[in-house]
Amino acid sequence: MSMILQYAWCELRRRKARTLTTVLGYGLAVSSMMVLVGILQVSGRNGAGILDHTGTHFVTFSPADMASCGPCLAIANSQIQSEGLVALGTRANLIPHAFVERIKGLPTVADAAPCLQYRFRDPNDGHLYTVGGFDPDNATVVGTTCCAATDVIDGRFLGGSDQGRVLVEQAYAQLRRLKVGDTVQIAGQLFSVLGIINTGIRPARADIYLPYQEAEHLVATRLPNVALAGYANLILVEVKDSSVQDQAIREVKSLYPDLVISSYACYRPAAQAKAINTAAITLLTVAIGIFTILLAMVSQLAVLVERRRDLGILKTLGFSKGRIMEQIILESALQAVLGATAASLFVACLMPSVLLRWLVPMSIPVSSIRWPPLCLLAIPLSIVGGLLAGLFPAFWVSRQRPSRLLRCF
Amino acid sequence: MTDAVLSCSHVTKRFVSRGKTTEVLRDVSLVVGPDQIVVIRGRSGTGKSTLLQILAGLDRPTTGRVEIAGRSIEELTARELIAMRRQTMGFIFQNLNLIPAWTAGQNVEAALLYTRLTRSQRRQRVQNMLERLGLGDRIDYLPSELSAGQQQRVAVARALIHAPVLVFADEPTGDVDAETATSIMDCLVGLVRANGTALVICTHGELPREVANQHYILHDGTTTPA
Numbered sequence: 001m002s003m004i005l006q007y008a009w010c011e012l013r014r015r016k017a018r019t020l021t022t023v024l025g026y027g028l029a030v031s032s033m034m035v036l037v038g039i040l041q042v043s044g045r046n047g048a049g050i051l052d053h054t055g056t057h058f059v060t061f062s063p064a065d066m067a068s069c070g071p072c073l074a075i076a077n078s079q080i081q082s083e084g085l086v087a088l089g090t091r092a093n094l095i096p097h098a099f100v101e102r103i104k105g106l107p108t109v110a111d112a113a114p115c116l117q118y119r120f121r122d123p124n125d126g127h128l129y130t131v132g133g134f135d136p137d138n139a140t141v142v143g144t145t146c147c148a149a150t151d152v153i154d155g156r157f158l159g160g161s162d163q164g165r166v167l168v169e170q171a172y173a174q175l176r177r178l179k180v181g182d183t184v185q186i187a188g189q190l191f192s193v194l195g196i197i198n199t200g201i202r203p204a205r206a207d208i209y210l211p212y213q214e215a216e217h218l219v220a221t222r223l224p225n226v227a228l229a230g231y232a233n234l235i236l237v238e239v240k241d242s243s244v245q246d247q248a249i250r251e252v253k254s255l256y257p258d259l260v261i262s263s264y265a266c267y268r269p270a271a272q273a274k275a276i277n278t279a280a281i282t283l284l285t286v287a288i289g290i291f292t293i294l295l296a297m298v299s300q301l302a303v304l305v306e307r308r309r310d311l312g313i314l315k316t317l318g319f320s321k322g323r324i325m326e327q328i329i330l331e332s333a334l335q336a337v338l339g340a341t342a343a344s345l346f347v348a349c350l351m352p353s354v355l356l357r358w359l360v361p362m363s364i365p366v367s368s369i370r371w372p373p374l375c376l377l378a379i380p381l382s383i384v385g386g387l388l389a390g391l392f393p394a395f396w397v398s399r400q401r402p403s404r405l406l407r408c409f
Numbered sequence: 410m411t412d413a414v415l416s417c418s419h420v421t422k423r424f425v426s427r428g429k430t431t432e433v434l435r436d437v438s439l440v441v442g443p444d445q446i447v448v449i450r451g452r453s454g455t456g457k458s459t460l461l462q463i464l465a466g467l468d469r470p471t472t473g474r475v476e477i478a479g480r481s482i483e484e485l486t487a488r489e490l491i492a493m494r495r496q497t498m499g500f501i502f503q504n505l506n507l508i509p510a511w512t513a514g515q516n517v518e519a520a521l522l523y524t525r526l527t528r529s530q531r532r533q534r535v536q537n538m539l540e541r542l543g544l545g546d547r548i549d550y551l552p553s554e555l556s557a558g559q560q561q562r563v564a565v566a567r568a569l570i571h572a573p574v575l576v577f578a579d580e581p582t583g584d585v586d587a588e589t590a591t592s593i594m595d596c597l598v599g600l601v602r603a604n605g606t607a608l609v610i611c612t613h614g615e616l617p618r619e620v621a622n623q624h625y626i627l628h629d630g631t632t633t634p635a
Contacts, residue, residue, distance in 0.1 A: 003522065003528075006515075007510075007511065007515070010510040010511055010515070011510045013510065014509060014510035310508050310509070313500075313502070313506070313507075313508065314508070314519065315467075315491075316465070316467060316494065316500045317494075317495070317500070317519055317520050317567075318491055318492070318494045318495025318496070318520075318523055319491075319519075319522075320488075320491055401467065401468060402462075402467040402468075403459075403462040403467040403468035404468075406458075406462070406467070406502070
C-alpha cells in the first residue's frame with residue numbers, strides 16, 4: 001500500500017497545476033456544500049420550528065342529543081329557550097374534566113384544557129351572545145384555540161387573578177358600543193371590560209371571555225339543577241407537531257368515538273411544506289455532490305488520457321488491472337481528501353466570521369450552524385466521492401490493451 | 410526447435426480503420442532460441458512495433474500462432490499472460506520509456522513490485538543494477554533530470570532487473586546520437602549475454618552484424634532473413 005501511495009503522490013506532484021485545480025475544485029465544492037447544508041439545516045430547523053406548530057390545535061366536543069341531554073332539557077323547559085351550552089354554534093354535552101386529563105396524556109398531545117361556552121340571551125333586547133370561560137394562565141393551548149394576549153387591541157389581557165373583568169371580542173364590542181372600562185351585564189351580573197380583542201378565526205371563539213370559574217358561576221345561575229363542577233363542554237387541544245396532528249386526532253377519536261373534532265386544516269400544508277423543505281435540502285445537497293463527482297471524474301479522465309502511455313508501460317511491466325485501478329482510484333481519493341480537508345479548515349476557521357458578516361443581516365442564525373460534525377462528515381464523504389470519481393476512469397483505462405495505450409503519445 | 414523461448418508462425422495482423430482494412434503483418438514466422446539475439450530491421454511504418462507487441466503478447470494477431478516458452482499465448486488467460494509478462498519478459502521502448510513522475514530508482518523497482526523481495530532487497534538490487542550501468546548516483550533523479558542516454562540505460566536496467574528470459578527492445582537507440590547508441594547497445598548486449606537472456610530488437614537503423622545471431626528484414630509486412 002505504501003508503494004501505491006508513494007507512486008500516487010509522485011503523480012499528483014508531477015502535475016502540480018492540475019492537481020491543485022482539482023483539489024481546489026473539491027475544496028470549493030465541499031465548502032459550498034458544507035455552507036449550504038449548514039444554512040439549509042439551520043433555516044430548515046427554524047422553518048420547521050414554525051411549521052411544526054402551524055395549525056397544530058383542535059377543539060373537541062360532544063354534540064347534544066336533545067332527547068337525552070340533561071342540560072338541554074333543562075333549558076328547553078325554561079323561559080330562556082335560546083340559551084344553552086354551545087360549541088361552534090351547536091348545543092353540546094358536558095364532558096368530564098377527566099377526559100381532558102386522558103387526552104393530555106396522549107403521546108402526540110402537547111397540552112389540553114377545558115373550556116366552557118354558553119350562549120346567553122340578553123333579557124333587554126333578546127340578542128344572543130356567547131360567553132367563553134377559559135384558564136388565562138394556560139397560554140399554550142388557550143392562546144392557539146381561544147384567545148391570546150397578542151390578540152388584545154385595546155386594554156390588556158386577563159390574568160389568573162382578575163375577577164369581575166372580561167375581554168370583549170372587537171366585533172361584539174362594536175355592536176354593543178363597548179370600550180375598555182365600560183360595564184357589561186351578563187346573567188344579571190356586572191363585569192368591567194378589561195380589554196378589546198380580535199382573536200381572528202379560532203375554533204373556541206366567543207363574544208365575551210372571562211376566567212373559567214366565573215363562567216362556571218354564571219352558567220350555574222342558568223342551570224341550577226345541573227352539576228357543572230368538574231365538567232366542560234369544549235376541550236382545547238394543542239398537538240406536539242404538525243406532522244403528528246392526524247395521528248393525534250385519530251387517537252382522540254379512538255378514546256372517545258362520540259366526540260366531534262374541529263380543526264383548521266392548515267397543519268396539512270404546514271406538514272407538506274416541512275416535507276418539501278427537507279426534500280429540497282436533500283436534493284440540493286445530493287445534486288451538488290453528484291455534480292462535484294462528475295467534474296472530478298472528467299478531470300481524472302483528462303489526466304488519464306495524458307497518461308495513457310505511462311499506464312501502457314506499467315501494463316507491459318506486468319501491472320494487473322486491479323493494481324492500475326487501485327493506483328488511479330487512490331490518486332482520485334487523495335485529491336478529494338486534500339480538497340475536503342482544506343475546505344473543512346477553511347469553513348471551520350473562516351466561514352463563521354464571513355458568514356456572520358453577510359448572512360446575519362438576512363436573519364439567518366449562522367452561529368447555530370454545527371460546523372464540527374459537518375467537517376467530520378465532509379472527509380469520509382469526500383473519500384467516497386473521490387473513489388466514485390476515480391472508479392469509471394480507472395475501469396476504462398484498466399481495460400485497454402497495453403498495445404493500444406503504448407501507441408498514445 | 411523445441412527449446413525456443415519465442416516462436417511465431419504465419420502471423421498476420423490487420424487493422425480496420427474508417428471502414429478500411431490494412432494488413433500490417435503478413436505470414437510472419439520466426440524462432441528465437443535461448444541466449445539468442447534477434448534483430449528485426451525495417452523502415453518506419455513497416456509494422457516493427459506491431460510485430461514486437463504481438464510477440465510480447467501485448468496485442469493479439471489476427472491469425473497465426475505465437476508461443477512463449479512453449480506456451481501458446483492464445484491459450485493463456487489474461488491473468489496468466491500478465492503473470493508471464495511480469496516474470497519472463499522485459500521491455501525497452503524507443504522514447505517516453507520511463508514514468509516521468511517516478512525517480513530512476515522507482516522506475517526500475519516497478520519491475521520488481523510483484524516479486525517476493527522485500528522493499529530493502531528491491532532497493533539494493535536496483536542500486537546494484539544502476540551501478541553496473543554507471544547510474545549509481547542517479548537513483549533519485551527524475552527522468553527529466555537525466556540525459557536521453559541515461560534514460561535509456563535506466564530502461565535497460567528496468568528490463569533486466571528481474572532476470573527475464575526474454576527482452577524486447579523497440580528502437581532502443583532511436584532517440585540518441587551514434588556514440589550514445591553504441592554505448593547503450595554495448596550495455597544491453599553485455600547484460601543480456603551475461604544473464605543468458607534472449608533479446609529481440611526492432612530497429613530502423615543499422616546494427617553491427619556480430620551483435621545478433623539472427624537478422625530479419627521486415628518489408629511489406631513480411632520478414633525475410635537478412
